[in-house]
Amino acid sequence: MAAVGLYNNAVRMPSGKRRAKLSRVALVLAAGEGTRMKSSKPKVMHKVCGKPMISWVLDALEKVGKEGHLDRILVVVGHGADEVRQEVGERATCIAQEERKGTGHAVMVAAPSISEEEVLILTGDSPLITPGTLIQLCELHRSEKATATVLGTVLTDPTGYGRILRDNRGDLAGIVEETEA
Template sequence: MQTPHPTTDASICSDRVSAAVILAAGKGTRMDSDLPKVMHMVAGRPILDWVVDAAEAAGVTRIVLVVGYGQELVREAMADRKGVSFAEQTEQLGTGHATLCAESEVGDADDVLVLAGDGPLIQSSVLVRLLATHREASAAASLATACIDEPTGYGRIVRDSAGHFAAIVEQKNATDEQLRICEVNPSYYCFDRKSLFASLHGLRPDDTGGEYYLTDVPGILRTQGHHVGLLDEVPQEDVLSINTLQQLAKVDEILRNRLAQSATGGLA
């Protein structure tokens, strides 16, 4: 059955080369399974399949999957996908470290999407707009954001007095005022390649867990005087994460409904 992602003409964005780094190295400890998290099935296909589909439909021709736990299963499942390569994260040292592991596979791409491999509700139309606005603004980084009713657990998007990006603040570090912010980070990033990897090479580990976080990079770039763009266009439904079997079942239901709508012409 066809996916609900519309095919996208990559030329609408520009002739710049885009790559996508999809983070797929985690186990998913709350899933009560030995399967890699991204290999759990939703609507009849692995979670990761939906994310790769979205990147391809957005016109991305170079896709790097960062693998770790259970990587043999991931590699086997993705073996027939054209334009897909793999980078191994041998130690689980955070999202920043995982992204850095993909540097050589990204090559000379101009723009780099960084996406979570466990977010199958992602829609290609949002990625198309993210790439386009990123390029139009000549930004060093651009983030697609969402305003949701229940932001607990998500990183908050803090804006300055002019409405521009100021920081991503994780739940555990947020002040009472910041906890009232409903605009969150669903982990849809677009970076200028050189800016991204220069920042990643300079990242310092978190004081508590010793991990390197990708969420620090936009703030670093802003501090250096680079433009960091925001695109508040991610539908609230798409932000639903998969950390439990109950959430897996909910996402499965949503995707099956989308497939049914697509089959009847109801999904653009």
């Protein structure tokens, strides 16, 4: 995967005026089974360089928080919830997604627990995400006064991945699965 520069690849939806200091929560989606991995282990618990993927994500988010860009972390758990909760420990608050009906449903399950004005949503199986990328994303979101900001990448071969659709101004028009692209 070849990532392009964040400022060249951020997709935004413009909005109206914003207050200068808004609170932000990170919502980590970690309920998936990882069936394509052919394992009964929760997807986020598979190790990369000796550490579960979700731990890499939480490490990055903790650094983002120390830089003042994040107030707290929530993790949506489902498949293998006890194992994931144990790994998360005191680093975040876990929310159970009893019925797993997809990504949007996971966000809906977490919504009642969110009081912050801004929500940073990411998956627990993104071990290569860096604090620097997340901080740039947060800063871009605020500087553009965007309603939504989506981080993406440009791949030479996007087979197997969904697509971010943009309008003629470069703003977010939609996100579709590979089968719909």
